[in-house]
Amino acid sequence: MSNVFNFSAGPAMIPSEVLAQAQAEFTNWQDQHTSVMEVSHRGKLFMELASQSVQDFRKLYRIPDNYQILFLQGGARGQFAAIPMNLLKENGKALYLTSGHWSATAAKEARLFGEIDEINILEQNDELKVGKLDFSDIAEQYDYVHYCPNETISGVEIFDVPNVGDAVLVADMSSNILSREIDISKFGLIYAGAQKNLGPAGITLVIVREDLIGHARKSTPTIWNYEVQKNADSMINTPPTFAWYLCALVFKYLLSIGGLPEVQKRNQAKAELLYQYLDQSDFYRNPVAKQNRSLMNVTFTTGNDELNAKFVAEATAAGLHALKGHKVLGGMRASIYNAMPIQGVEALICFMKKFAEENR
Ligand SMILES: *Cc1c(COP(=O)(O)O)cnc(C)c1O
Numbered sequence: 001m002s003n004v005f006n007f008s009a010g011p012a013m014i015p016s017e018v019l020a021q022a023q024a025e026f027t028n029w030q031d032q033h034t035s036v037m038e039v040s041h042r043g044k045l046f047m048e049l050a051s052q053s054v055q056d057f058r059k060l061y062r063i064p065d066n067y068q069i070l071f072l073q074g075g076a077r078g079q080f081a082a083i084p085m086n087l088l089k090e091n092g093k094a095l096y097l098t099s100g101h102w103s104a105t106a107a108k109e110a111r112l113f114g115e116i117d118e119i120n121i122l123e124q125n126d127e128l129k130v131g132k133l134d135f136s137d138i139a140e141q142y143d144y145v146h147y148c149p150n151e152t153i154s155g156v157e158i159f160d161v162p163n164v165g166d167a168v169l170v171a172d173m174s175s176n177i178l179s180r181e182i183d184i185s186k187f188g189l190i191y192a193g194a195q196k197n198l199g200p201a202g203i204t205l206v207i208v209r210e211d212l213i214g215h216a217r218k219s220t221p222t223i224w225n226y227e228v229q230k231n232a233d234s235m236i237n238t239p240p241t242f243a244w245y246l247c248a249l250v251f252k253y254l255l256s257i258g259g260l261p262e263v264q265k266r267n268q269a270k271a272e273l274l275y276q277y278l279d280q281s282d283f284y285r286n287p288v289a290k291q292n293r294s295l296m297n298v299t300f301t302t303g304n305d306e307l308n309a310k311f312v313a314e315a316t317a318a319g320l321h322a323l324k325g326h327k328v329l330g331g332m333r334a335s336i337y338n339a340m341p342i343q344g345v346e347a348l349i350c351f352m353k354k355f356a357e358e359n360r
Contacts, residue, residue, distance in 0.1 A: 003319050003347075004319040004320075004321060005319065005320055005321065005340070005343075005344035005347055005348070006321045006322055006340075007320065007321060007322045007323050007333070007334045007335050007336070007340070007344070007348070008321065008322035008335060009152055009153075009175070009196070009297060009322070009326070009333060009335040010152070010174075010175065010193075010195045010196040010201075010335070011195040011196075011200060011201045012195065012196050012197070012335055012337050012339070013337060013339035013340055014199060014200065014246065014250065014339055015250060015253050015338070015339045016339075017253055018246065018249045018250050018253050021249055022245075022246060022249060029045075030045050032045070036049075036241060036242060036245045037241060037242045039241075041235055041238055041239055041241050042235070046241060047233075049244070049245060049248055050071070050233065050234070050235075050239075050244065050248075051233075052248065053071075053244065053247060053248035053251055054069045056248065056251035056252060056255060057069055057205075057251050059255065059259070060178060060251060060254055060255060060259055060260055061178070061181075061182070061184055061207075061260070062184070063184050063207060064184060064185055066209060066210045066211070067184060067207050067208065067209050067210065068207070068208050068209075068210060068213060068226075068230050069205070069206070069207055070205070070206040070207075070208065070226065070229050070230065070234045071203055071204070071205060071206075071234040071239055071244055071247075072203070072204045072205075072206055072223075072229060072234060073202065073203065073204060073223070073239070073240060074204060074224075075193040075195075075201070075204055076102075076172055076174040076191060076192065076193040076204065077105075077109070077193075078204060078224070079172070079191040079204060079206065080105065080106045080109035080110065081109055081110075081112065081113070081224070082224040082226075083106075083110070083144070083146065083170055083189065083191070084109075084110045084112075084113035084114060085113060085216055085217055085219075085220040085221075085224055085225075086212070086213075086215065086216045086217075086220065086224070086225065086226050087143055087144045087168065087170070087188075087189070087212060087215070088110070088113055088114050088143050088144070088217075089114075089143055089215075090114075090217065091114075092114060092115070092142075092143040093114065093115045093116070093117060093141065093142050093143065094110060094114070094115075094116050094117070094142050094143050094144050094145070094146060095116075095117045095118075095119065095135070095138070095139065095142040095144075095145045095146070096110060096116055096117070096118045096119075096145075096146045096147070097118075097119055097121045097135075097145065097146065097147040097162060098118055098119070098120050098121065098122070099120075099121050099122040099130055099147070099148060099151055099156055099158065100122060100148065100151030100153060100154045100156055101151065101152075101153045101154070101326075101328060102148045102151055102152060102153070102172060102174070103146070103147060103148035103151065103172065104118075106146055106148065106172060107146070110146070113217075117142070119135075121133070121147075122156065127287055127288060127289040128154060128156050128287055128288045128289060128292065129288075129289035129291070129292055130156065130158050130291075130292050133158070133160050133161075133162040133163060134162075134163045135162055135163060135164050135165075135167075136163045136164060136165035137165075139164035139165050139166075139167035140165060140166065140167055142167055143168065144167065144168040144169070144170050144188060144189075145162065145164045145167050145168070145169055145170065146170040146171075146172070147162055147169075147170075147171060147172075148171070148172040149171050149172075149173055149176055150173065150174075150175045150176035150179075150294055150296055150297070151294075151297075152174065152175040152196070152296075152297050152326075152335075153297075153325075153326040153328060153329055153333075154287075154288070154297075154299060154329060155286075155288055155293065155294040155296075155297040155298055155299040155333065156288055156292050156294060157176060157292055157293065157294035157295060157296070158292065159291070159292075161182075161183070161186045161187075168188030168189070168209075168212060169186060169187050169188055169189075170187070170188055170189045170190075170191075171187055171189070171190045171191075172191060172192070173190050173191065173192045174191075174192045174193045174196055175192075175196045175197065175294075175296050175297060175335075175337075176197065176294070176295070176296050177190070177192040177196075177197050177198060177205065178197055178198065178254065178260065178263065178338060179197060179263065179264070179267050179295055179296055179337070179338060180260065180263070180264040180267060180268075180295065181260045181261065181264055184207065187207070187209075188208070188209050188212050189206065189207065189208045189209065189212060190206070190207040190208075191204065191205065191206045191207070192204065192205050194243060194247055196296070196335075196337055197296070197337045197338050197339075198247050198250055199243055199246040199247035199249075199250050200242075200243045200246050201243070202240040202242075202243040203239070203240045203243040203244055203247060205247075206226070208226055212226075213226045213227050213230055214226075214227045222236060223236055223237055254338070263338055266338075266342065267295045267296070267336070267338065268295060269342060270295075270336050270340065270342050270345045271293070271294075271295040271296075271298065271336065273342070273345050273346070273349065274298050274334065274336070274345050274348070274349065275293055275298065277349045277352065277353075278298075278300055281352070281356060283302060283356035283359075283360055284300045284301065284302060284352065284356070285300060285301055285302075285303060286298065286299060286300045287299065287301075295336075296335060296336060296337055297333055297334075297335050297336075298333065298334045298335075298336060299325060299329065299331060299332065299333045300331060300332050300333075300334075301325075301330070301331030301332060302331075302359075305330065307359060308325075308330065308331055308332060310359070311323070311332060311355055312324045312332065314351075314355060315348075315351055315355075318351055319347075320344075320347060320348055320351055322335075323348075334348055
C-alpha cells in the first residue's frame with residue numbers, strides 16, 4: 001500500500017483488496033482468458049455473477065423477499081426523474097423533505113413531472129440540525145415522501161427514519177448505502193449511485209418494494225420503467241458490466257469482513273475519532289449538530305478561506321488527497337466511506353495537529 005489516502009467524495013475509494021483482486025484477474029476472468037468486460041452480459045458466467053451479486057446484496061442488508069434489486073444506469077440523478085415517472089400518479093402529489101443540496105435538487109427534478117410539496121427540515125442556526133421527523137399526519141395524501149439521509153456536501157446525516165405512517169418512503173442513499181444497518185421494511189424505495197460506497201461510477205442501485213412496480217406513467221421511457229427492468233433482470237439494454245462486476249466484488253468483500261455489523265463498527269470508530277479531535281480543537285470547526293453528524297462526510301473549516309486553501313494544498317502534498325470542500329460550501333471535507341481505513345483518519349488528524357500548530 002502507498003501512503004496516499006484519498007478522501008474524495010465521489011467517485012471515491014474502493015477497498016484495496018477489491019482492486020487487487022480485479023487487477024489479478026483483469027485479463028483472465030473465470031479462466032476465460034478474456035476480461036469480464038469482453039464477455040456477453042447474457043452469457044452464463046456473467047448471468048451467474050449478476051445473480052450472485054443480488055444474493056450477496058440481499059444478505060448484507062437482510063432485504064425482505066418482497067423487494068426487488070435493480071442495477072440501472074444514469075446515476076442518482078437519473079433516479080431523480082425515474083422515481084416520479086414510476087411512482088407519481090398522473091394527477092398525484094409527492095412530498096420532498098429537503099435538508100441540503102441533493103434533496104433540493106431531487107425535488108426540483110420531480111417538479112418536471114407533477115405537483116411537489118417541499119418541507120425544509122434543516123434548521124440553520126449556529127449549527128446545522130435536522131428538525132422533527134414525524135409527518136404521519138400529512139403523509140397519506142402523497143404518492144410518496146422523498147428524503148436524503150446523508151447530504152454529501154454538508155455532511156448532515158439523518159439517523160432516525162422519518163415517520164410517514166403508511167405512505168411510501170423514498171430515500172437517496174447515494175453516499176451512505178451499506179454504511180450501517182437499516183431496517184429496509186420502513187422504505188418503499190432506496191436508491192444510490194455506486195461511486196461513493198459501492199464501486200465505480202456508471203451503475204445505480206435501486207431497492208424497490210414489489211407493490212410499487214408496475215404503475216409507471218405511459219410515457220415512461222423503457223429503460224426507466226422499473227417493471228420492464230425487473231422482468232429483464234436489469235438487462236433491458238447492455239448493463240455496465242465492469243462496474244457491476246466491481247460492485248459484486250465489493251459485496252463479497254464486505255461479507256468476508258463480517259457484513260454490516262462490522263462495517264458499521266468501523267465507520268463509527270473512524271468518525272468518532274475525527275469528530276472528537278475537531279471538538280477539542282479551537283482551530284477547526286465542524287458546523288453540524290452532534291445528532292446529525294455524518295459518518296461518511298466530515299466537513300470542517302478554519303474559518304479563513306486563505307488558510308483553508310493552504311490546508312488543502314499542504315495536505316495534498318503530504319499524501320492526503322481530495323480534502324477540498326464542495327464548491328457550494330467551501331472549507332474542507334473528508335469523505336471516509338467504507339473503504340477508508342482508520343489509518344487514513346489517523347494520518348489526517350496527525351496532519352491537522354501539525355498544521356494548526358504551524359498556523360495559529
Ligand atoms: C453524489 C450524489 C448524487 C449524484 O449522483 P450521480 O450518480 O452523479 O447522479 C445524488 N445524491 C447524493 C446524496 C449524492 O451524494
